[in-house]
Amino acid sequence: MFKTLDDLDPEQCVLVRLDLNSPVEDGEVQDNRRFDRHAETVRELAEVGHRVVLMAHQGRPGGDDFVSLEQHADILAGHIDRDVGFVADTYGDDATAAIDALEAGEVLLLENTRMCDEELPEEDPEVKADTEFVRTLAEHVDAYVNDAYSAAHRSHASLVGFPLVLPAYAGRVMQTEYEANSAIATREFDGQVTMVVGGTKATDVIDVMNNLGDKVDQFLLGGIAGELFLRAAGNDVGFDLDGMDFFDDQWEANRETIESLLDERGDQITLAVDLAYEDETDDRGEIAVANITEKDRAYLDVGSMTVDEYDPIIRDSEAVFVKGALGLFEDERFAVGTTGVLRAIAETDCFSVVGGGDTSRAIEMYGMDEGDFGHVSIAGGAYIRALTGAPLAGVEALKQD
Numbered sequence: 486m487f488k489t490l491d492d493l494d495p496e497q498c499v500l501v502r503l504d505l506n507s508p509v510e511d512g513e514v515q516d517n518r519r520f521d522r523h524a525e526t527v528r529e530l531a532e533v534g535h536r537v538v539l540m541a542h543q544g545r546p547g548g549d550d551f552v553s554l555e556q557h558a559d560i561l562a563g564h565i566d567r568d569v570g571f572v573a574d575t576y577g578d579d580a581t582a583a584i585d586a587l588e589a590g591e592v593l594l595l596e597n598t599r600m601c602d603e604e605l606p607e608e609d610p611e612v613k614a615d616t617e618f619v620r621t622l623a624e625h626v627d628a629y630v631n632d633a634y635s636a637a638h639r640s641h642a643s644l645v646g647f648p649l650v651l652p653a654y655a656g657r658v659m660q661t662e663y664e665a666n667s668a669i670a671t672r673e674f675d676g677q678v679t680m681v682v683g684g685t686k687a688t689d690v691i692d693v694m695n696n697l698g699d700k701v702d703q704f705l706l707g708g709i710a711g712e713l714f715l716r717a718a719g720n721d722v723g724f725d726l727d728g729m730d731f732f733d734d735q736w737e738a739n740r741e742t743i744e745s746l747l748d749e750r751g752d753q754i755t756l757a758v759d760l761a762y763e764d765e766t767d768d769r770g771e772i773a774v775a776n777i778t779e780k781d782r783a784y785l786d787v788g789s790m791t792v793d794e795y796d797p798i799i800r801d802s803e804a805v806f807v808k809g810a811l812g813l814f815e816d817e818r819f820a821v822g823t824t825g826v827l828r829a830i831a832e833t834d835c836f837s838v839v840g841g842g843d844t845s846r847a848i849e850m851y852g853m854d855e856g857d858f859g860h861v862s863i864a865g866g867a868y869i870r871a872l873t874g875a876p877l878a879g880v881e882a883l884k885q886d
């Protein structure tokens with residue numbers, strides 16, 4: 486296992502990798518729960534008198550959201566109630582001078598790690614540890630903390646290089662995410678284990694279902710993935726209508742897997758019995774799947790009868806994992822499925838993990854209390870991998886220290 490902040494010597498200069506990758510709208514970085522979560526780790530380190538040097542990335546080179554971390558420093562400062570200095574440099578003289586000038590309890594954020602050529606591409610930890618980026622920064626700090634669980638599936642320098650050259654520790658976010666998200670692959674539950682599967686990235690979740698058949702007793706389906714399963718079961722749904730591109734490619738990519746899952750594990754898979762759509766008067770309409778005879782509509786949520794079927798299954802579960810929304814919950818008319826299952830989870834005392842950036846947003850949007858869930862993950866791709874038991878490069882590198 487990895488070491489944690491509890492094992493860190495006092496009064497260190499600590500290099501901390503966070504994941505502050507955020508939505509950017511018209512050039513403005515949007516505050517989100519990644520700041521709030523990482524604030525705990527940063528605050529804890531600063532309060533006990535460490536000098537705190539933060540690294541993070543934003544976007545990918547070439548993308549509209551590939552921007553400086555200057556705004557991130559201000560947003561984070563608001564969450565930790567202390568100044569966060571910013572230097573527009575990743576590991577050059579300006580960065581190292583700013584690090585060397587830090588006093589106990591001060592916090593400094595370095596520029597977007599992906600603006601340093603050696604951060605990308607993905608390479609072995611040994612290669613990354615031998616970059617100028619890693620070797621230079623390592624000379625100016627005493628220890629490394631990785632808190633960026635949600636980026637830990639990437640074998641980038643800031644995530645896998647430093648543990649080879651510095652004493653390395655897991656931050657609080659890394660610790661919590663790792664324990665909760667690995668639970669389905671590593672823990673034995675006494676009772677029923679249920680997974681709610683939805684969202685638009687059907688290929689990802691079908692892969693999870695294919696890998697987790699022995700660990701999960703019941704899959705409750707909705708969203709685009711759910712429609713693909715309904716289509717495989719012979720219903721006239723899950724086809725791209727004019728202007729949509731959710732289904733056809735994902736159908737081609739997953740058809741065989743879906744058919745064999747239905748064939749071999751059909752009793753573990755519960756499909757929607759009704760679906761919701763936008764009717765002629767722009768209201769929510771519902772139709773039983775058995776009555777759908779033509780592929781003439783986009784379905785935007787599971788129906789109320791489906792929620793009534795899923796509800797008792799969730800309430801009887803010992804553990805519930807959620808990956809993906811059951812409908813287009815951002816539109817209140819089509820939030821019934823997603824909020825229905827989330828409320829059932831919140832009202833029972835099962836072990837629960839809600840993952841995926843979009844899905845977990847429904848919790849705050851509809852006034853639910855995050856405290857009623859076991860764990861609400863801030864990870865997307867890393868959560869998916871953890872669910873299937875696949876190792877995360879950044880976590881493995883920490884364990885080797």
Ligand SMILES: Nc1ncnc2c1ncn2[C@@H]1O[C@H](COP(=O)(O)OP(=O)(O)O)[C@@H](O)[C@H]1O
Pocket residue numbers: 683684685686687707708709784785786808809810811812813814815840841842843844845865
């Ligand atoms: N039937 C549907 N039609 C269109 N969008 C849907 C449908 N069902 C779910 N969604 C959308 O799926 C998104 C979440 O999917 P996804 O990105 O796969 O999950 P996450 O971000 O939670 O990992 C939500 O924003 C929701 O609007």
Ligand SMILES: O=C(OP(=O)(O)O)[C@H](O)COP(=O)(O)O
Pocket residue numbers: 504506544545635636639842863864865866867
């Ligand atoms: O936001 C992230 O991942 P996510 O979209 O899977 O949650 C991470 O910061 C990783 O970013 P990347 O997918 O550009 O490597």
